Amino acid sequence: MSILIDILLAIIMVYLAIQCLLTPRLIQSVFLFFAFGLGLALAWVRLGAIDVAITEAAIAAGFLGVLFLDALKSFAPKVSVKQDNLEDIYKLPRRNIKSLILPRVILVLGLALFLFIALEAVWMIPDGGGLTASAEALLPQSGVEHPVTAVLLNFRAYDTWLEIGVILLGLLGVFVAGGIKLYKKPGASKPDPMLRQVILFVTPVLFLFGAFLLYIGKTGPGGAFQAAVLWGAIGILLHLGGKPIFAMIPRWLFHLILTMGLGFFLVLGFLLIADGRTLFEYPPAYAGLLILIIETLGAISIAAALTAIYANLNQMEEETNEVEPTT
Amino acid sequence: METYQIYSLTSAILFIIGIGGIFMARHFIKKIIATVIMGGGVFLSFVSFAQRDAITFADPVPHALVITGIVVAVASAALALALARRIYQLTGEETFTNDK
Amino acid sequence: MIHLPSSPFPALLVGLPILMATLSLFFRPGGKAAVGLMGSILTAGLALIAFVEVTQRGTVIHILGGWEPPLGILLRMDSLAAVFIGMTAIVGVFISLYAWGYFRAQETSAEGLPLFWPLWLFLWAGLNGLFLSNDLFNLFVTIEVIGISAVSLAVLTGKTPALFAGLRYLLAAITGSMAYLFGVSLLYGSTGTLDLGLLGEVLEPGPTTSFSLLVITLGLMIKMAGFPFHFWLPPAHSSAPAPVSALLSALVVKGAFYILLRLWMEVFGVSLTYAAGQLIGLAGAIAVIWGSWQALIQTSFKLIVAHSSVAQLGYLLMVFPLLILAPGVSADSADWLSPAWTAGIYQVIAHAFAKASFFLSAGLIIMALGHDRIESLRDLVGNMRITALAIGIAGVSLIGLPPSGGFMAKWMLLKGIFLSGQWWWAPVVLMGSLLTAGYVFMLLRLAFAPAREMNTFRPVPKSLEIIALMLALGSFLIVFPADSLIQFLESSGVFGSGIESIIEGGVYGND
C-alpha cells in the first residue's frame, strides 16, 4: 500500500517536470514549478529527510518560486499576447522550425540512451553503507543532538561556511547584473491598507517561528537555513509593504548584517588556528554554544541576502518603467 | 523493489529531463527552471541512498550535502534570473535567438 | 591513520581572501580597490610561503574541525596543489596590479565595477579551495564559488553582449556542476565516502562507476570548455573587461582541468579504459584544430585570443589518452607517464602566463584605440612598443617555439606521445602549432606594418604595459627551473610512479 504512494508521487513528479518544460505559457510553467517543488518536498518526507523537506519547501520552491513569480511581472504579458501563435513564441520562421527537427530527434534519442545508462547505473548501485555509523559514533562529541545539524555545522562546517559565502556571492552577482537597488523610493507605491495590517500581524509570528526553527535545530529537524528563509520572508513582506528595511538603515550596517555570518565563522576559525587547533575545530565544551551563535548570525546574514536579492530583482525594471501611483 | 529504488530511479529520470530542458527549452526562465529540475533529480538520488543506509536514523551526511546543494543551486538560479531579466530589460530578448 | 604533517596554511589560503573580500565590501569604490589590492598581495605572499613550506616539509594537510575523513573534510597541499596555487598567486598578483591601474583609467564607471575586488578575491579563495580540496562534495562547492564569481566578473561592464555571454556561461556552468554532482552522488552511494584518497582505495569497477566517470567527465568538460562544449567560452571571455578575461582564461578554466586530472589519476584508475582515453583525446585534438582555425579567421583581437584558448585547452585534454596504454602495449611506467602529465602542468602554466599577457595587452589596445579590430593594429610597434613586444613574446610561447614554456610543454607532450606508442596525436600537436603560428604572425605582421591612415593611439599608462610584458616574460622564465619543478611535482607520490601503485599505496602514505 505505502509503496503505491511512492510510485504515484514519482509519476506525478516526472509528469510535472515534463509538463513544466513543455507548456507554452510561462505562467503555467512557473506554477507547475511550484507544484513540482512541493512534490519534491513530499518525496523528502517519504524518504525521512525532514530537514531537506523544510529547506526545499522554503528555499527551492518558496523563495525561488517567488523570484520566478516576480519575473513573470516583466516576461509574462508579452508571452501571453503571443501564446496562440507557436511560431511567434519561438520567434522563428517556419522553415527554421523544420530544420530544427532533425537535431532535436538526435538529441532526444541521445537523451533516451543516456537515460537508459543512468537507470542501469542507479539500479545496479552497490551498497556503500554510507556514513550513518560513524556519524552516530561521533554525535555525542559534536555539541548538538540532531545528526544533520552536527554534520552541517561541525563535521562538515567548512562546506557550510563556503555555502554562506556562495549566497553572498549570489547577491553580489545580482548587484553586478542589475545595479545596486536596495532603496525603493518611499511613497513610490502606497501599499494596500489590508496588506499592511496583515504584514504587521505576521511579521512577529514569522520572527518567532524562525527563532523556534533555529533553536529546535539543535535537537530535531530545523536550523539556520530554514530559519533564514522565514526571516528573509519578513524582509520581503516589509519590502512589499512599502517599508524596505535596508533603505532605513545606514549602508555600513547593511554590510555588517550581510557579512557577519561569514565573518564570525571565519574569525572564529582563525582564532582556533591561533590557538593551535584547525579551522572550525571547536573546543568540545563550547561546541554547542558556538554552533548556536554561528547559526543565529548565519541565519540573519542569509535572511538579509535573500531579502536583498528579492528587493533588487523586484526593482529590476524600475529605471525605465515608471511605477504607476496607485490610489 | 525497495522504497529508495523508486526514488533513485526517479532521480535519474528527472536528471535527464532537466538536461533535455536546458538544451531544448528556448525561454530563459524555462532554461533556468530546467536547471533546478536537474538539481532536484541529483538531490533526490543523494537522499534516496541516505534512506537505504539508515540505521537508527537516515544517513545525515547526504541530508546535509543536499541542504548545502539546494542553497547553492538557488543562489546560481537567482543570479541567472537576474541576468535574464536584465537582458530582457535592455533588449526585449527572451531567448538566445542568435549568436550574441 | 594519517601520517602527514599538519599545517595551518591550507586553511589560511582559503580564509584570507574571503576575509579581505568581506572587508572590502564596507568601503567606498576607492577603498574597495585599495583593500582588494592589499588582499591580493597578502594572499599571493601567503601562497608563496605555503609553497616554500611544501618544498621543505613535503605534502601537508589540514584536518578541518579535527574530524578525519570519511566523515570530515581534509585539505591537502601536495606538490601539485602547491604548483597550481603558486601559479595562481603569481598570475593573480600581476593581474591585480593591472586591474588597479586599468579600472582607474576607465572613463565610464558602471555601478558594479568596484565589485571587481570582492568578486575576484572570492574567486581566488575558490581556486585555492579547489586546488586544496580532497573531498568530492567540497570540490562541488568550490566550483560553484568559482562559477558564480566568474560569471559575475564576466558581466561586470553590464553591456548587452556581456550579459548574453554571461547567461550562457552560467547555464553551462550550472549544467556542468550538476552533472558532476550526480556522479558524486552515485560514487557516495556505492562507496560511502567522499574523500578522494579513500575513494581511490575502495572503488570497484561496474556500471555505476563507469556512469559516474562519464557524467563527472562530461560535467567537468563543460566547465573547462572542452570540445564540443566550448560554445560558451569565446563570447564570455571576449566580452569581459581585460583583467577579467585574463583571469577567466588563465586561471578559471584550469580549475576544472585540475579536478579532472586528479580524479582520473587518483580515483577512477580502476574503471578507466583505453577507449575513454582515446575519446577525450579526440575531443582535445578537434578542439586544437578547430579553435586555432577559428582564431585564424576572426577579425577582433579579443576573439582571436579567446578562440586560441579553446585550442590551447584542447592540448590539456590530449594529456588524458597518454595516461592509459593500449591493451597489450607495455611500457616502463616511469618513462611515459611522467612526461605526459607534466606536459599538461607545463601547458597550464605556460598558457596561464601567455594568455594573461595577451588579454592584458588587448585591454591596453582597446584603451588606446577604443576598439580591438585587428586592421587597426597597424603600426602598433611605433606607438605601443612595449605592448607589441609583450604580444610577440607571449605569441612565441603560445606557438611553442624554443626556449619558451610553451615549447617545453609541447616537447614533453610529444615525448609522452611517442613513449606511449600513440604516435597519431603527434600531427595534431604540430598542426596546432602551425595554425597558432599563423594567427600570431598575422598579428605581428600588422603590428609592424606601416600605418595606412592616421591611427590615433591614445597614450596608455606605461606601468600597465610593463605588467603585460612581465607576464609574457614569465612564460619564458618558467623554463629555467623546469628540472627541479618536475622533480618537485613527482615528489608528491601521487602521479610519480604510475596508476597501479596509487591504488595499492593510497595517497596518505599509510598502508
Place this chain on the structure above:
Amino acid sequence: MMIKEIITVILIVVGCFFFLAGTLGVLRFPDLFSRLHALTKADNLGLGFIAAGMAVYIASPWAALKILSIWVFTLLASSTSCYLIARFQKEQEQPENRKEQE
C-alpha cells in the same frame, strides 16, 4: 480506539470532498472572482476538516495546537492573497474609473 479512527476517516473524507468541490470550481467557473471564491472558501473548509481529523487522530493537545495554527495561518494567507488578487483584477478592469477618482 475504533471511534477515534472512524471520526478521523469521516472528517478527512468530508475535507476531501470540499477540496474536490473547490478544485472543480476553479476549473469550471467562468471568471476570476467566482474561481477565487471557490478556491479560498471551499479549500479552506476542506483543509479545516482534514486538520480536525488529524488532530483527533493524534489526540495530543500540543499537536492539536500546532495543527490549529497551520489552519489559521493558511486561512490568513489565502484570504489576504484572495483579496489582493481580486483588488488587482478590479483595478485592471476599470482603469477609467480609477482615473476619474484621481
